[in-house]
Amino acid sequence: MLNQIEGIVIRARPYGENNKIVTLFTRDAGKITCMARGAKKPSSRLAAVTQPFTHGSFSVFKGKGMGTLQGGDQLESLRHIREDIMKTAYASYIVELIDRLTEQDEPQPSVYDMLYQALHAIEEGYDPEAISLFVEWKMLPHAGLTPTLHECANCGATEGEFAFSFQELGFLCHRCFHIDRYIIRLSPSLVKLVRTLYFVPIDRVGSVKLKKESKSLLKGIVRTIYEEQAGIRLKSRSFLEQLDRTPEFLPKKEEVQDPQEDELS
Ligand SMILES: [Zn+2]
Numbered sequence: 001m002l003n004q005i006e007g008i009v010i011r012a013r014p015y016g017e018n019n020k021i022v023t024l025f026t027r028d029a030g031k032i033t034c035m036a037r038g039a040k041k042p043s044s045r046l047a048a049v050t051q052p053f054t055h056g057s058f059s060v061f062k063g064k065g066m067g068t069l070q071g072g073d074q075l076e077s078l079r080h081i082r083e084d085i086m087k088t089a090y091a092s093y094i095v096e097l098i099d100r101l102t103e104q105d106e107p108q109p110s111v112y113d114m115l116y117q118a119l120h121a122i123e124e125g126y127d128p129e130a131i132s133l134f135v136e137w138k139m140l141p142h143a144g145l146t147p148t149l150h151e152c153a154n155c156g157a158t159e160g161e162f163a164f165s166f167q168e169l170g171f172l173c174h175r176c177f178h179i180d181r182y183i184i185r186l187s188p189s190l191v192k193l194v195r196t197l198y199f200v201p202i203d204r205v206g207s208v209k210l211k212k213e214s215k216s217l218l219k220g221i222v223r224t225i226y227e228e229q230a231g232i233r234l235k236s237r238s239f240l241e242q243l244d245r246t247p248e249f250l251p252k253k254e255e256v257q258d259p260q261e262d263e264l265s
Helices: 085-100 109-123 128-143 174-179 188-199 212-230 235-245
Strands: 002-015 019-026 030-036 055-061 067-076 162-165 170-173 184-186
Touching: 002 030, 002 085, 002 109, 019 055, 019 085, 019 109, 085 109, 085 128, 085 235, 109 128, 128 188, 128 212, 162 174, 162 188, 170 174, 184 188, 188 212
Parallel strands: 030 067
Antiparallel strands: 002 019, 002 055, 019 030, 055 067, 162 170, 162 184
16 A cells, blocks of 8 residues: 655664665654665665655555655755754754654654654754753653643642652642752743743744753753653763763854843743
């Protein structure tokens, strides 16, 4: 059976002399893996459409076992992502996280929409570090972790000061701070920021300018949750951390000023 299906290439690994095994994340069929014969040869018509992050319309022949990629039309190239090492690194991190937390052949249109929005936001020049934070917070339920962020995880209060508790997997209000010795106190603006990252779709956000220290803190929290509570640590994370430590290897860019306040609207 031949299917024409819209999707995004989230992984392509070489197979044998000339082939690639390609993982597509599609809106209608979820994650599918197929063989792209000859795609490693630059002259192949499949070479371009099997590049990571390609958004395309693919013809997949599905018989028994792994499907075969017969052809594909690129809908968008998202070339700005591929031309910038930082953007590539964050986009790779995002697709690896989604790959890790989803099953084959299980339609998950909301995950597809988020992936699509995240890659577009990075392509359009939004801060890739902030965009990856959205994806990390939003994917928690797919790792079986549903943090309580709309109210206090202990008493249900919605008013007051809040802190993050790993023990309760969510916010605690100031009346309940005493039940966890290791809470992380958060300013009201950080509380709001965490809620936006978790609840608000990426394409509803108009402006994303976050302070470096806010990003570091919220990244630290969400990655600790994945690591401690789901045992998940991604390969592409090491590369990102290496880039963070060695900015001198990055192409020189205009200095971007760290904003005075977090701005998310
Ligand atoms: Zn409480």
